[in-house]
Amino acid sequence: MINLLLFPVLIPFLFATILLFFPKKVKAQRVITTLGLLTALVSAFALLWKVKTDGVQSLTLGSWAPPFGITMVSDMMSTLLVTSSLLIALFVVWFSFTSIGIKRETSFYYPAILFMLTGVNGAFTTGDIFNMFVFFEVLLMSSYVLIVLGGEKVQLRESIKYILVNVVSSSLFVITVGYLYSIVGTLNMADISIKLAAIGQAGIVTVIAVLFLIVFGIKGAIFPLFFWLPGSYAAPPIPVLTLFGALLTKVGVYAIIRTYTLFFTTDIGFTHELLMIISILTIIAGCIGALAYFDVKKIVIYNIIIAVGVILFGASVMNESGMMGSIFYLIHDILIKGALFLLIGVIIHITGTSDLRKMGGLIKRYPVLGWSYLIAAFGLAGIPPLSGFIGKLLIVQGGLEGELLWQSIFILASSLIVLLSAIRIFIYAFWGEEKGVQQVQPRTYRHLLAPTITLVVITVLYGVGSEYLVPFMTDATTVLLDPSVYTDAVFGGGK
């Protein structure tokens, strides 16, 4: 099965197409979406196993020889990301059954989610820079649909902002790819890597590197370019927010890591230094935001920005511990942000508000929710047996090995602020006098809680079982730190 690496991309696409035929039949939509996601997840696990045993997989579409055709490459990092994105989507869809409402479900909600997954997984898997742009557009257009679906006033306002920002960044992406093409004359990422290494330390290459940082920085919300994110992400309903918060910025982060490890390795002194400074600033901006708000959505949204900074800092150090920490933290962050958004979704459903000052005392009536929130919050901050620990430990270790003492202290200090911001939600919502609690049907509550708790359990398992994941992460790190593994896999036929 040489086409195995395409299945996580194709299966959501196929099922989304099938769903277009009967938008009004909600039951069938739900069943087929779940079926499609499960099939895709199984194929992703099979791919994970294949990449683990046989090394980097690559396939050039249409039987053309690389670099002339579009190459799809699955190395360990992209496979891990593909698997976790499908996992998150499964929980989001499960959560949607009770929370999104019939009206949205009959208006192409599930096809939009599956099309978005096609884009996300495609962007993770592709080995062609222009094809990456196309997959970015696929996921962005589906996200436009998801952000505006429902047509509330705030959604309309924020979707205009969101679309404007993304149209600008997409056109910048095309321009940058144009510059790059005019220099190297190829679009295949492995080929670009070889050609750029041959060119060496040219000024124009550094300019392109910075342009790519701007392009992917807008998608991934790094420091001066994250301005659109808090407003836009707060607009759509919780399941959509979960999907966005867990996946969309990570695609930008992945693209930065991919280009900065594969293409721009000749002038590290400038490009990676810049990336490091920006990531630190991103963390600071995120920390300020996370402490400033009394709105649960906003607090978790600013935590996304902090995580983006932490991941990029780990990647900018360019040593083994830092890179491995980044990948650990990237996967952790996808899972934990998914879990956190679903948890606050349940809280918002119970209290009917996202304002912390209007809620309190939930722990008496909803102890399971409270304690699982606390576990997720500890996981987010990186308390040892939980999932955020190992990644951040490795990132700090990488920073110290790279002799970046102050920056590493910043990362540690940011953990405290993350913990503080997450615990503030816990204290305000679960302690104190009971207020703002609405009667929620026990059945609805159980249905909302089931996917949420399962996801929290998965994050805990991810933290506790990180020992078993180390071989996978080592494989991912090897490819990132040594581009020749990647290029050999592409030009060697990927066998």
Added chain:
Amino acid sequence: MKTNDLIIQTTTKLVFFIIFLFSIHIFFAGHYTPGGGFVGGLLMSSAIVLLLLAFDLKTVKEMLPVNYTVVTAIGLLISIATAAGSIFFNVPFFTHVYDYFNIPLLGKTSIHTAMFFDTGVYLVVVGVTMTIIQMIGGDE
């Protein structure tokens, strides 16, 4: 006041088929000369738009009782099926094949699977364009 649209309606009835045939011609010409599924699809939808201009939305819906969302979905399915056919032969996705066939009337013709992919594109373009125009034009 009801205006008399006799001239435009009569011309449209004639011109519609010319545009339609031209769109088919452009579609089949795509492999060797400029054209293909995208332009062909746009031409086809422009023909339907001409109908919409000459008649009203309801009449056109009665003339062509088509759900354009389903047309889009069928187009996507055709495209993905053509590309995915290669999976069953264990060659890379999107691998196309062609061969020569003796077709009555047309004689020896080469048929390339890329044409079926283009059929999908054609249907998607028609479906999407018409969905947009009907959505904006309709007020129900």
